[in-house]
Amino acid sequence: MSGFKKFLLRGNIVELAVAVVIGAAFGGLVQAVVADFITPLVKAITGGAEESFGELKFTINDSEFAYGHFLNTLLSFLIIAGVVYWLVVTPMTRLVAMFEKDKVATEKKCPECLSDVPIEARRCAFCTSDLTPAAAERPPA
Incomplete structure (x- = not known):
């Protein structure tokens, strides 16, 4: 049991758990921004239908294709990927390049x-x- 306790209390596990929780909260925030601000803006610009942009769908042979929900999810993904790239990947790349420049x-x-x-x-x-x-x-x- 002590080995399991040491495993759980290691710094990496706790940091990973915090990152997952923060990431999930950030994902929910981005989804809300997309659903509540961006898609209504796109709907207003394109003169969308009466229903909510996220509920847009078409039917073929009694099968519904919810393309509005897909577009909301796609926008959420693109926003999260952009934020991760510009706030995590780009600064880390610059930091690594700085350290390697001084390397003999x-x-x-x-x-x-x-x-x-x-x-x-x-x-x-x-x-x-x-x-x-x-x-x-x-x-x-």
Whole structure:
């Protein structure tokens, strides 16, 4: 039982649970914005039918196709994906690029097999080709 307790109290599990709850609440908020503001605006612009935009549907052979509900869900998805991209992915990409810019290269490519080898290596560990720099590349003695 103590192993299970440790598993539940680890930081990652608690953070993940909080993220899921916040994500669900955010999803509900976006759905409300789409249903209450965006779809009525689209309906007003396009001169929609008497019924609610989310209830728009057509019938073929007694089968109803609720395309209004699909459009509401699609708009919700696009808004959530946009927010995640611009508020999470883009800043993280910039942050990672900032840290990698200051990173000093410790490896080079072998010209024969294109494997990564340490910069100081004189022979490739993979194909055993000679990696000594050419005379022009060698530092002065």
